[in-house]
Amino acid sequence: MEIILALAIGVLTGSGVWLLLRPRTYQVIMGLALLSYAVNLFIFSMGRQGLAINKAPVLVNGVPQDLAHYADPMPQALVLTAIVIGFAMTALFLVVLLASRGSSGTDHVDGVHSRTEQEML
Amino acid sequence: MTQWIADLMPHLMLAPILLPMLTAALMLFLREERQRLKLAMNLLSTLLGLGICAYLMRWTSSPASMAVYIPGNWPAPFGIALALDRLTALMLVVTYIVALAALVFSAARWHRAGVHFHSLFQLQLMGLSGAFLTADLFNLFVFFEIMLAASYGLLLHGSGRTRIQAGMHYIAINLAASSLFLIGVSMLYGITGTLNMADLARAIPQVHEADRGLLHAAAGILGTAFLIKAAAWPLNFWLVPGYSAATAPVGALFALMTKVGVYVILRLWTLMFSTEAGLSALFGSSWLILGGMVAMAYGAIGMLGSQRLTHMAGFAAIVSSGTLLAATGFGQNLLTAGLLYYLPSSTMAISALFLIADVVDRWRVDEGSGEPYEDEEAPFLNAELLPTEGFNLDEEEEVLIGRAFPAAAVFVGLSFMGCTLLISGLPPLSGFVGKFAMLSALLNPLGLGTSSGMQAGWTGWAMVALLIVTGLLALVALTRAGIRHFWANPEQSAPSLKVAEGLPIAALLLCCVTMTVQADDIMHFTQRAANALHSPDVYVRAVMGTRPVPAPAQKKAQEAAGPEAAARAAAQAEDAPPVAGISSPSADIAGAASPGRGAAEIETPAQLQERP
Numbered sequence: 203m204e205i206i207l208a209l210a211i212g213v214l215t216g217s218g219v220w221l222l223l224r225p226r227t228y229q230v231i232m233g234l235a236l237l238s239y240a241v242n243l244f245i246f247s248m249g250r251q252g253l254a255i256n257k258a259p260v261l262v263n264g265v266p267q268d269l270a271h272y273a274d275p276m277p278q279a280l281v282l283t284a285i286v287i288g289f290a291m292t293a294l295f296l297v298v299l300l301a302s303r304g305s306s307g308t309d310h311v312d313g314v315h316s317r318t319e320q321e322m323l
Numbered sequence: 324m325t326q327w328i329a330d331l332m333p334h335l336m337l338a339p340i341l342l343p344m345l346t347a348a349l350m351l352f353l354r355e356e357r358q359r360l361k362l363a364m365n366l367l368s369t370l371l372g373l374g375i376c377a378y379l380m381r382w383t384s385s386p387a388s389m390a391v392y393i394p395g396n397w398p399a400p401f402g403i404a405l406a407l408d409r410l411t412a413l414m415l416v417v418t419y420i421v422a423l424a425a426l427v428f429s430a431a432r433w434h435r436a437g438v439h440f441h442s443l444f445q446l447q448l449m450g451l452s453g454a455f456l457t458a459d460l461f462n463l464f465v466f467f468e469i470m471l472a473a474s475y476g477l478l479l480h481g482s483g484r485t486r487i488q489a490g491m492h493y494i495a496i497n498l499a500a501s502s503l504f505l506i507g508v509s510m511l512y513g514i515t516g517t518l519n520m521a522d523l524a525r526a527i528p529q530v531h532e533a534d535r536g537l538l539h540a541a542a543g544i545l546g547t548a549f550l551i552k553a554a555a556w557p558l559n560f561w562l563v564p565g566y567s568a569a570t571a572p573v574g575a576l577f578a579l580m581t582k583v584g585v586y587v588i589l590r591l592w593t594l595m596f597s598t599e600a601g602l603s604a605l606f607g608s609s610w611l612i613l614g615g616m617v618a619m620a621y622g623a624i625g626m627l628g629s630q631r632l633t634h635m636a637g638f639a640a641i642v643s644s645g646t647l648l649a650a651t652g653f654g655q656n657l658l659t660a661g662l663l664y665y666l667p668s669s670t671m672a673i674s675a676l677f678l679i680a681d682v683v684d685r686w687r688v689d690e691g692s693g694e695p696y697e698d699e700e701a702p703f704l705n706a707e708l709l710p711t712e713g714f715n716l717d718e719e720e721e722v723l724i725g726r727a728f729p730a731a732a733v734f735v736g737l738s739f740m741g742c743t744l745l746i747s748g749l750p751p752l753s754g755f756v757g758k759f760a761m762l763s764a765l766l767n768p769l770g771l772g773t774s775s776g777m778q779a780g781w782t783g784w785a786m787v788a789l790l791i792v793t794g795l796l797a798l799v800a801l802t803r804a805g806i807r808h809f810w811a812n813p814e815q816s817a818p819s820l821k822v823a824e825g826l827p828i829a830a831l832l833l834c835c836v837t838m839t840v841q842a843d844d845i846m847h848f849t850q851r852a853a854n855a856l857h858s859p860d861v862y863v864r865a866v867m868g869t870r871p872v873p874a875p876a877q878k879k880a881q882e883a884a885g886p887e888a889a890a891r892a893a894a895q896a897e898d899a900p901p902v903a904g905i906s907s908p909s910a911d912i913a914g915a916a917s918p919g920r921g922a923a924e925i926e927t928p929a930q931l932q933e934r935p
Contacts, residue, residue, distance in 0.1 A: 222499065227491065234498050241502045248513035276518075277509060280461060284505050287468045291498055294475060298491050305484045311495075313488045 203255050207247055214240035226309045227299045234295065238288040245281045249274030328378060336392050336407045338375045339415055339452035342368055347445035361441040362430055368445060369426055372452075373419040380412040384848055388855060389862065391458070391869040399458075399867045400522040406458035406866055409852035410663065414455045414586050417667045420834060421579050421674045422448055424827035428678050429572035431823040436481040436570060443480070447473035447576065454583050458866050460508050460518040463587065467504065467552075471497050474580060481570045489568035496561045500551040507545025514538050521866035524594040524859050528601035539606055542595065546588065546607060553584025554644050555614035556621050562641060563625065567633035571681030574633065575674035581644040582670055589651050589659075593856045594863075598654070608652045612782050615649025618642075619789050623796035632680035632804060636673055639746050642793055643669040649786055650761055656850075656857050657764035663849035664842075665757030668835050672745035672754065675831040678824070679739050683808050686735075686818035731820035734829075736809045741832045743805060747798035748790075753838040758790055760846065765790075 214236050221233025247253050254273035265271050306313035328335070346368035350361050383389070388408060395402035426444065434440045450470025457463050475497075479490045512518055514534050515526040530538050551558045566577050588611070596606045622641030629635050646669075650662040741752065748758035765783050779787065838845055855861055 222495070230495055234495065237499070237502050241505045244506055245509040248509040250513070250516050252513075276512060280505075280509060280512070283461070283465065287465075287501075288498075291468070291472070291494070291501070294472070295491075295494050295498065298475075298479065298487060298494060301479075302487045302491050305487055311491065313484065 204247075204253055207243060207253065211240050211243050211247075214243070225311055227302060227311055228309060230311060231292065231295055231299055235292055238284075238292070242281050242284055242288070245277050245284060247277075249277050332382065333390055333392055335375060336379060336390055336405060336456065337394070339372055339379075339419075340449055340456060342372050342375070343445040343449040343452065347442045347449065350442045350445065351439075355438050358435060358441075362434060365426060365441040365444060366423075366430075369419065369423050369448070372448065373416070373423055376412065376415040376419045379407060380409075380416050383407065383409045383412045384851075388851070389865045391866050393869055393871060396871045398871055399869055400517050400519045403462055404458040404519060404521075404866055404869070405456045406521075406862065407456060408855055408862065409848060410586070410590065410856060411455045413663065413667065413849070413852060414582070415452060417582075417670055418448070418451050418455070418579055421671060421831070422576060424671075424674060424678070424831050425572040425575040427823055427827045427830075428575065428681075429570075431821040433481065433570045433572050437479070439476065440480055443473045443476040444576075447477060449473075451579060451583060455586060458520050460511065460520060460523070464501075464504055464508060467583075468501065470580070470583070471501070474577065477573045477576070478565065478569050480573055485568045489565045492561055493565040496551065500548045503544050503551075504548035507541050507543075507548060510537065510541035511545065514541060519866065520591065520594050521863040524597070524600075524863050525867070527595055527603055528599065530603075535602060538603065542603075542606060545591075546610075549584045549587045549591075550614060550648075551584070552581065553588060553648060554581045554618060554641050555611075555648050556618040556645070558614075559618060559621070559641050563629075563634055563637035566637040566640065566677075567631065571678055574636065574677035574680075578636075578640050578670055578673040578677060581640050582647075582666060585644050585647045585651070585666070588648065589856065592651065593654075594859045597857065597859045599859070605654055608654055609782075611652030612649050612786070613652075615645045615647070615652060616782075616785060616789055618645030619649065619793050621645070623793040623800075626800040627796050629800070632683055632808070633677065635800060635804060636676040636680055639676060639797065640673050642797060643673060643746075646761075646790065646793070649789075653765070653783070653786070654857070655764060655768050656853050657768065657770060658761060659853035659856060660846065660850040661757060661760030661764050663852055664760055664838075664846055665754070668745060668753035668757050668838050671831045671834050672742050675738065675828050676742045676746065678828050678831075679735060679742060682735055682818055682820055682824060682828075683739075687808065731818045731825070732809070734825055735818055735820065736805075738828050738832055739801075739805055739809065741835070743798065743801040745832075745835055747801060748794040749798065751839065753835045753842065756839060756842050756846075758794065762787055762790060 218233045218235075218237030218240055221229045221236065224230065224233070249269075251269045251274065254269075257271065257273040259273040259275035259278055261267060261272070302313060303309060308315050346364055350364055353361055390407045391399075392405045392407075393399065393402050394405065397403075422444070429440065429444075447470060450466050450468075450473055453466030454463060454470060457466055475490060475494050478493055479486055508518065511523065514530060514537055515523055517523055517526055527538065547558070554562045562581070566574050569577060592607070592611070596603050596608075598604050600606075619642050622638045622643075622645055625638035625641065626635050629638060643665075647662050647666055650658050650665075743749075744752045745754040748754040765779050765787050768779070
């Protein structure tokens with residue numbers, strides 16, 4: 203399970219950072235979205251006892267109340283907040299992106315037409 | 324009256340957050356046409372906030388040094404905590420002074436240039452105050468996002484292509500920084516099991532040896548997020564285009580935003596990596612010094628190379644925060660006191676420069692630039708600085724123009740000179756006092772006369788040289804700009820300057836003059852703030868030792884059990900066993916066995932749940 207999660211975070215971060223450095227606004231917003239998914243998964247894995255598998259963060263009668271028997275609820279609360287804020291910020295960025303596209307007539311992050319065809323691929 | 328305010332005290336420290344939030348929410352109900360009412364509400368709220376912050380600052384300097392408020396009534400590491408100490412109070416007062424100046428300036432014209440300016444302005448204030456007050460890392464993230472979301476809106480205020488472009492870059496870099504922030508925060512939680520800053524300070528010396536590298540990585544990632552905000556080199560290339568594209572009052576307000584990054588680094592670094600932090604003591608200090616010093620050099624060269632006044636103000640902000648970061652990195656008590664004196668004066672000077680730049684730019688603006696300057700004040704001069712065709716500057720016309728505000732040019736010129744003195748750190752204003760205090764602390768680390776034999780290392784000497792050289796470069800750059808704008812063309816007419824624009828510039832500069840006159844008192848205040856920063860166990864003990872207020876039912880039960888029992892409970896609450904300080908080896912990492920938490924009166928399920 204750890205290896206799957208680690209790979210997922212790694213692939214998402216890698217593609218996110220690569221897209222973030224691309225010259226088109228659409229690629230940038232996609233990169234930011236992927237990066238925020240990676241961060242959310244990362245927060246999720248940062249419980250006190252590492253990754254908890256098959257454990258719910260809800261107390262059950264008769265089960266000892268310690269982290270050996272439950273998932274750490276704290277990262278779940280953090281990730282929830284992070285998802286909401288990240289979503290709002292992505293929506294805002296999308297609006298600015300469209301405004302930029304409308305005012306400059308190009309998809310380039312600097313609002314100028316690219317010098318070469320190759321650059322925008 | 325004073326007694327009445329004093330009774331409000333522990334609750335009053337919520338006001339800098341709640342007041343702007345309420346005002347912003349109320350203003351959202353008003354239609355966009357009711358600008359005057361919104362402006363009045365905004366002004367009233369900001370004035371009230373300034374009054375409250377000034378009271379809080381006085382409060383921290385007289386009866387007690389710290390106040391801790393637990394809004395959820397849960398004991399410290401579990402619930403949200405707000406902490407007010409001298410540094411926080413100082414930052415709050417500076418924030419509200421600059422905000423008030425920016426708001427009055429915007430009342431002249433800029434607040435009409437877009438929608439929801441006043442709500443966004445108040446939300447920005449809320450985010451700033453929250454970031455200064457919070458004692459909890461995740462709460463800090465939330466307040467940062469509030470502040471940033473409002474700043475995105477404010478940066479786009481006035482619209483236009485340059486602002487949208489600059490806004491997009493600004494949002495992208497800040498979203499990336501927020502990701503780093505989250506990664507750092509969650510790693511710190513994974514290692515130490517807490518997000519409360521005070522608890523974190525206690526946990527760090529006890530971190531397991533194998534986790535030490537991970538801890539440093541977490542701190543580094545978190546620090547990078549703040550260094551992006553604080554504009555340390557090489558994370559500051561976004562700043563100048565962004566800040567200079569913003570409308571003038573927003574630019575003035577943004578001069579504060581870099582200081583938030585500096586504040587957070589100062590707060591967290593002194594708490595987490597103080598000299599008592601065992602193996603992690605002073606972690607990253609060389610990076611702070613290096614990044615800060617290169618930022619100083621970069622900013623000074625940038626000032627020298629820029630033509631536009633707003634660019635110059637942006638680079639001045641970089642110089643200022645570079646100076647602050649580098650001075651923070653030395654971790655010396657006297658130096659910190661000096662930088663805390665330098666911080667308000669440089670912030671206010673840079674805000675004033677943003678405001679002056681707007682007046683000067685409008686005075687010099689060419690007609691074809693397409694800037695959304697508002698209409699009624701037609702620009703007098705074209706790009707070649709010659710009188711515009713068809714705009715007759717013969718004697719009658721000149722009298723007509725001159726009558727509007729004859730002293731305007733003198734006023735703008737003099738205030739520009741004041742800004743030059745403040746930013747380059749020349750006597751007699753507060754910029755000089757602040758820089759002098761820092762230079763003196765660098766050369767005499769233990770104070771004048773007591774530091775014989777103590778040598779400033781090469782970093783110390785480099786810092787001394789940079790402080791002087793950047794001051795010189797800033798002086799050259801600003802003088803050149805001043806000559807170009809105020810002296811080069813003797814025939815130009817007076818700038819159009821409304822009272823609402825002149826007033827805030829004058830007020831900001833007057834604050835700096837007051838700081839110079841009152842330098843002794845203020846230095847005492849900042850010295851005590853620095854002392855508190857460098858002995859973090861006071862902060863830790865205050866936050867961790869705050870007891871929740873007993874619920875009414877519980878209180879009644881205690882009283883019913885007899886007066887002795889009630890007295891015993893009260894006594895127990897008063898001298899609950901002292902919380903283990905950071906140097907105490909007995910507290911374990913998660914702190915579950917520490918006596919402070921054992922003494923908590925109510926065991927909530929959530930508390931049990933969080934115990935490993």
